[in-house]
Amino acid sequence: SMARVKPFTDAQLKEEFEKIQKAISNTQIQAFSRILKKTGPVLEEPSSKRQKSTEAHIPSVLEVSQSPVISSHTSSGTRRKSLARKRLSKPKSTL
Structure with missing residues (x-):
């Protein structure tokens, strides 16, 4: 089954990586803002x-x-x- 999977091109890999990075940074920012809201004014x-x-x-x-x-x-x-x-x-x- 692995042989059928087409390898990503460099551009596709970059795109996927950026999507993941954006998702990660967004969740981190959301988590931090929740914490910061709890702790009070910053x-x-x-x-x-x-x-x-x-x-x-x-x-x-x-x-x-x-x-x-x-x-x-x-x-x-x-x-x-x-x-x-x-x-x-x-x-x-x-x-």
Whole structure:
């Protein structure tokens, strides 16, 4: 059955890819706008910028939430490192 399928031309592949990309970005924007509406007023920004800053913010939040767990198991030397990491990720959250 696979042999019968005609391979896409480059143009067709590009078209399909763009369709998918548009669909993905639209659903992402919708999801973000739902979240943003819940959280209250936010600085007016183009949706693409807001998307990037939100994505960049997520890893730092995860790091901060994990570091207390890590530091409780280990020596004071690594505890200092996790505190420094917390300080580094704080400016990101104010953006």
